[in-house]
Amino acid sequence: MLVVVIAACEVGFxxxxxxxLVARYPLRMRRTGAVLLLGVPVVDLVLLVTTVVDLRGGATAGFAHGLAAAYLGYSIAFGHSMVRWADERFAHRFAGGPPPRGKPRYGWARARYEWVEFGKAALATAIGCGLLLMMIALVGDHDRTVALTGWTARLGLVLAVWSLWPITHTLWPSRPKKGAASPPPAERARPR
Known part of the structure; x- marks a missing residue:
């Protein structure tokens, strides 16, 4: 049942x-749009409450409980940037806003971008592991929470693999192909 709630929360998000965004841009109802956008974190709250109620009700923690913690961690850490990403595209399409920013493609600007994304992934991992530990403490029965301890290792593995991108872009910064247009000055500049 909890897997269904996780899927419903993802769709709900x-x-x-x-x-x-539709209320904000095509319908030009800025306040309504803002109130609806403030409702995005409520979806995460619903999942958290459902998970805690399930565990407090005597359920043995399983794969779905760990997945809920991981989902919440990533949703909290990446939620704001996902909303900003969608907002830029809606503003451009429906309100004459500037073209959406893409991620830098070359050099130190790309490396910096990858480190920022890795920082979000590290935050997501910390939140997810914190929620897992909270669930383990909440239940207080090792036999009912053994599945959750495995999730901390899974989240750590995901973070370790994720670290390859910023490390690779730092050690071997990408360059435009010969004959291609030169990158904008911001992408050529080296960080100080």
Missing amino acids: WVVLAAG
Whole structure:
């Protein structure tokens, strides 16, 4: 049942986000759009409460409980940037806003971008592991929470693999192919 709630929360996140952006731009109802966008974190709260209620009700923690903690960690850490990403595209399409920013493609600007994304992934891992530890403490029965301890290792593995991108872009910064247009000055500049 919890897997269904996780799926519903993922769908709910995008539905609430889309409703907020549609109200904000095509319908030009800025306040309504803002209120709807403030509802995006409520979806995460629903999942957290459902998970805690399930565990407090005597359920043995399983794969779905660990997945809920991981989902919440990543949703909290990446939620703001996902909302900003969607907002830029809606503003450009429906309100004459500037073209959406893409990620830098070359050099130190790309390396810096990858480190920022890695920082979000590290935050997501910390939140997810914190929620897992909270669930373990909340239940207080090792036999009922053994599945959750495995999730801390999974989240750590995901973070370790993720670290390869910023390390690679730092050690071997990408360059435009010969004959291609030179990158914008911001992408050529080296960080200080």
